[in-house]
Amino acid sequence: MATFHVAQEGPVNALALNKDNTQVAIGGRNVFKVYAIEEDKFREICNLRASKHLNLSFSCNDVSWSSTDDSYLATAATNGHVCVWNLTKMGKAMQEQDYQDHKRTVNKVNFHASEPFKLISGSQDGTMRYFDLRVKSAVSVFYSNTESVRDVQFSPHNPYTFSAVSDNGSVQLWDIRKPEKCQLQYTAHSGPVFACDWHPECTWLATASRDKTIKVWDLTSKPTLEYTIHTIASIGHVKWRPQRKYHIASCALVIDCSINIWDVRRPYIPFASFNEHRDIASGVAWRGDPHVYLSSGRDCTLYQHSFNDALRPASKANPQGVSLNRMGEILYARKVSTVNNNTNNNNSLAKATAGIIRKISTTQSADQFHQTSSNLLQFTHINCIQKQESDNFLALAKNYVLHGRSISELCEHNSAVAREFGKSHISVIWKIIKTMYGEEFMQNSINATNNNRDEGSHNNMPINTMVPSGIGLENAINTIRDVEPDQKSKGGDTPAAQFSGGDDETENEDQVDHAVIYNNGFPADLNFRTGLPKGDFSFGENELDMEIDSLNSDFRTSYRGFNHITPECQQDWTLPNEAFPIRHEILERSSPPEQFPNHHSPDINEEPHTFQFDDQPPVLISVSKPPKKNLWNPSNIVIEALKHHAILGDIQTAACILIVLGDCRKYLKDLSESLQEHWLLGYIEILGRFRLWNVATQVIKLAWLPSVFQLNQQSTRFNTNCSKCAKPLQRVGWLCDRCHSSRYALCSICHQVVRGLYVWCQGCSHGGHLMHIRQWFSINRTCPTGCGHMCEYR
Template sequence: MTGTFYTTQEGPANALALNKDYSQVVIAGRNVFKVFNIKDDEFIEHCNLRVGKNLNLNFSCNDVAWNTIDDTVLATAATNGAVVVWNLNKQGRSKQDHVFNDHTRTVNKVNFHITEASLLISGSQDGTMKCFDLRIKEVVKTFLSNTESVRDVQFSPHNSHIFAAVSENGNVQLWDIRKPDRCVQAYTAHSGPIFACDWHPEMSWLATASRDKTIKVWDLSGNKPTLEHTIHTIASVGHVKWRPQRRYHLASCALVVDCSINVWDIRRPYIPFASFDEHKDVATGVAWKGDPHCFLSTSRDNTLYRHMFSDARRPATKANIQGISLNNKGDIIYACKTNTASILVNNKISGLIRKPSINSDNFHDASSSLHNFTNNKSVPNAFYKCATQYILQGKSLTEMCDHNANVAKSLGKNHVYVVWNIIKILYGNDVNTKINIHEDTLSNTNQNRGGLASNVDQLSTTYENVSIKDTDTPGGACSDDTENEENDGNYLSGLTNLTSYQPGALAPRGDFIFGENELDNEFDRMSSGIGLRVIPVQTNETQDWTLPTEAFPLRHELQDRSPPPEQFPNHISPEINDIQSAVAVEDQPSSLLSVTSIPKLLPWNPTPIIVESLKYHALISDVQTSVSILLVLGDYRPNYNVLDKATQEQWILGYLDQLARYRLWNIATEIIKLSWIPNINQLNQQSTTIHTCCGKCGKPLQRSGWLCDRCHITDTALCGVCHQVVKGLYVWCQGCSHGGHLKHVKQWITKNKYCPTGCGHACEYS
């Protein structure tokens, strides 16, 4: 037998079928309908069934089937809802034998019974399956699937009374052809529409192909279907066919993107066993020629191919056998290529080592050595605990920083603990006094209430820097510390009161007081520059502000008073050097000094330093800290001029990816909800719509979740247990479309097997 060959047609074919002895093939499509004889190295056209004067939509075919017993009988599924039977022995140019117009919408699939040549079954877009008897040319059975459309129907080779039907809602139904009133078994196989199915020729396995990019193999030998294997593909799967005489091999072709026909070994579901890349467009049908080494295919590129397995490409031989993986604890696992010969020698296995042939049916064998590197220094589950224990909303910034800092400290993340405390100091609102600093240096029009100047401790430090000690008292300090602390509050009330100030917070330390008038004037000048609001204290006019002499007990009587330090030549007071303007000392009693000038607080913005800290944590793969800080900052968050939007979005997406690895779906949802970036907020709105079905007719409820467009009933949202309207969480069965309150359904399923509505469906809660 020669290799691969093909023939080209005037239009694409949607399906193909082989006769019982595999000597002829029929292809059918919208504009092509031909029968070919299969020779060793070519296709020879036998007849063209698309002839005659009265061409109509009956010739536009979605599917074609060849009778399994009679080589002269064909059946096609037309796009106008007709099922057409063709007889190749009919005299004349037209071979059309009979047309069944019982479906109301497009017919997707037709299939002949395996042992009864007169029985033909069809599946339609109208959600029904019909069994035709070719002897009486009538519909003898109608099966209602309670779904929007039936995509494929296949008779079982193991039980002549059973056939399988797959639907666009992801359900698989098993029917007994003798009992059209109710399906034998139904289950949800995929999360998306199922486009094709195929029975295993030797075992009670059913392969299903879906738009969710998976092929699943179900074991139907027991009372409940069991998922045996799952194959992951790169595109939606449109067709599947088991390879004859090979138990674990399955051929598939995609609906979009992938033009190759892949043959899978279901035991290795992530890479095809063999691939055929001859088609230039997606394939539309596959049929094995009774031989495991030869099959036929059609495509949208207008070609019909015969493929030989000897010409297949083996993707496994090109696969990289080296890899590396990092888990959530910092452990590294590494696989590298090994020398097979040396391994065999070390294991004392002698003999000649031969590389398997590329044309053999054995899967490509490769050997790798595995190395595991454990990170013993990392704190186990530190990421998990931080994610679950951090508070990102609902409290003040100070409270959130304190809480998150304690969480980080308890996990040994001391550097993160320090960062949270710095954020609290710079942006926290635990101190009632606020100093607003404009971000002039960043050309930002918004006010930044943060900054080092917002911390009143800095203001207190400034007061301490301008304090002048009493030169009359030895040591320049009170000898009685207790008295000094008691008088601090009085000194403060003599200065000024900041808005909503708590007494004692700004009390200057040292044995001095400020003059009231001079300080008020300077505060007025300073507050006009930085936005500090000063409210004078209402005090008693008769209050004596003279410092009592008793507060400074003298050790001995001073006979000769030394001149002030300012009178010495070339002498500069250190206190004057520390401030921006000189302090004038008036001629007054030595126990009372005054300050006539206070240094201005220069504006300072900590945002650039915070941004650098966030970038540092992101650089060391700690995006959790960076994102958490950005969320806690809220309105104080750096704008896009300082930290660009793309960087912030990248950090959040990285954090969401890490949360997904830990299956922290609730935390990830909270992050998405709190995000300030529109692209992140929209993640929760993608692929979140699920169409429920009417419990009476099975039609999807597309416009609303409670009104059926077909039945026009409004009781679709009633609970099947309590028969009341469900408001809130609603749970339903994808098999029978009935549901109700989550609590009621859970209680019902624990004690009962079948649906509470009495429809007879065996519902499952998962």
């Protein structure tokens, strides 16, 4: 059969087939039709919304066709009504029954498999109601004690049993003869269960949930989870494939528009996939043939699908893979080509059976797994260097400090840790980060902000200081450092007296020829970013700041005779034509130097000369606005360094530096958040491989990206089972809700209450003291209680 479809006026919410699988009814908010299924098309039989008496009961949330009488249809309406339609009548009489027992939207409606007049429904009001078409109201009411009932299905194996699934993740089994209490209730999923379906051949019940899983439960005795299928989206509908025990179809609620056919024995790759729908599929119905089924969708279409047009995701799956653990061991899976070595010996038999084999393969291959064989190879390479690297990673991860101190202290500590474990180059990197983003960087950032705020206002600036420039700033500072104590006493109390205009001024005239004006002497925050060296970075002495401050003070006292700039004039900085007032008036241009020997240069033994200076020297240069000293931004270099280490595989250094920088990360504007997230998640993953859970948790808590720090907000709760009745223990307490036994907290070996570490088997729910269980499984393989379960202890 071919694949074909028909378009509708609006989205289709549900569909149902009659007992002969020759007609299909579809329903939606604006759609309610019945089609005959022909060879290659759908032929419309009737349109129930063409009636003149439209009301909310014509808006269908679900449709069910009687399995014994083709004349009856039942619909679940969004206004809480359950309507029964008689297709043999016309007009308003087609609506034979209109049950208004539910108080909220009806989610599901189903006819009994063998009773033609029996009907059951499930609603948002948390109740299920059992109807008899011959009675005007519900015959029985079943209270689920949940917020909403999403699906109800009669069991094909027991005419008195039906299942119901709810928003709280539970599954209930009811006996229609006993509406007071359900026969069985168990928690099947961690989220709302949207659909369920009974297996037509065995007592399996499939449930689908928002937790992106489809679970198959064996309800022969107590609920036993047989299979779990993992999907990429929440599942809204499931339907077993006829004549195929392990095949089930599913439709997603969001994201995935495909209809997937699963083999429950392979839970991660669909057996077949159909991608005809352009929006979410809303229902699936098999036509009694395992190779043909119908589907409806929110894309306003009704499809008939043929398995000949199915995609096989497993055939495209790569049978090869590789995995590397932290010890350097490699697991490699490779595809194996199977070759029949006896082909040449059986040529005659092959020719005789070629036609038969070809026919069998074409008919059966569609229902078989994609057969691909793989060999698993393990490679172990003992590398001392690699083992040392792993040991260093562990040591650094355990000893690094990432928070709780200043950036300088953190970098200093981590630098010492890296140096201790032989990572000298990493130690240098931490030193550089300290220099770049330590307290000086933060102070300069604050000063730059304040300067920008006060830009243009110089009325409060201190009086300018004359700084000799003939020897240069660096020579001046070296001279300060090298001066002898006896020289300090010649012209003042400080080394700056050598450059002052005091008693020994003439002794230094050969050195002091010109002067340059600086704002407030030497700047207070000398730094390599501002253009002036300071501290350990350039000179290696912390006393330099005190010397410079002293020098500023002496300059202001020594040159008080030259500072004629009043506060009113401070806003317009001026530069005189000479550093010092000229000794005599120059009347004409000077002669060449060889005609006038430098006989005015004072000798050290000569008496100092006294000069008269003009009150106001002529001005040659006027500076109205001093230039700003821009901060050097090391962000680009840091980003390149982090990327370099990440490329080399040292994700630990990149992630730890990002964490330590803290608020300074705002300067790394060119580093994308996606790359930062990649580094953090990579570091967390590696920590998990080394089982450094505490360090990984600390990294997650210190993360600044929502996608990372929300990892700790995911559920890490484990529910154990009662060791006596195997019921999940969902409440805190010592007693089981079902059997009221406290034996679940007893050790299976010493039979005492476990008050410390408790270990249990997820298969049989038995456990005990960690020490006792470890000793038991060192010599045994089965459960110590004698239940016969082969417990796996690791």
